[in-house]
Amino acid sequence: MAGSQIESNKVAIFTESGWRFWWLAILVLVADQLTKVWVLQNFEFGESIQLLPVFNFTYARNYGAAFSFLGDAGGWQRWLFTGIAVAVSIALSVWLTKLKRQQWKLSLALVLIVAGAIGNLIDRSLYGYVVDFLHVYYQQWHYPVFNIADCAITIGAALLIWDSFSPDLPEESNQK
Template identity: 85%
Template structure:
């Protein structure tokens, strides 16, 4: 029980929630959109079905297929390493625990896509006039938020007691 109550593993429910939201949203897109189809929701935001055969920003997306296995292996290794790290965190390390859980959830979400389809299903499309951000998904959001929390955690310490001013 200590593993789940006193370590970063106590937040696995968040990973499960993110993973379910990610996979359900991708299934919905696959069932309701044709490749390249787009629906405008806001003047700067569309649902646009795209396939990403590469990594972030389609890095190595046209490499011929071997990248699928490379990114699958990387996702498995990252998930294993971060899972062990989570099991060693103290209960007080909230930001770091949340960061790692979100990164793991995102990595698993995109790993499932690569395993099932050979590509990652993307559909969140942010743009302004002629500028278009690369299309992404909920797993990518989780990884980005997790990375942001990881950076934030590296610049702060939750273990330090609150300091009071003495003027």
């Protein structure tokens, strides 16, 4: 009896909590890592191919955090950002298990942030830097080069902000 209750609880975590969007985290991670492997196999560092007048594939390395923050700090930042990514991923994963089914915006936000953090964590662990390749610009203005994991984090942050301004939904009632 106790074994079936444990199995039921495990299934509920992935069907009734924020982790019901686990498939999205896997999809983002796979897309992120496959595109980075493709860039590493097909581009020389710094190589760029124009796809649109405002968009290139440009192989760049980010040794820091967002916008290359601490990118030239000498190497210790790799371990700092690795630790932060692990801690944030664990904290958000625990939070996801506690979310209710109707909290879909918050669930999607956290899943995207976790997937992006893990995608960049994999890079830091394997290469010592994050592989970036999406380059948006207009004339002399250039946005820092980024990747799919960064997109997931940004979309997750936007959803988090949207959710924070949304009214709380009433609890689902068991009465009919």
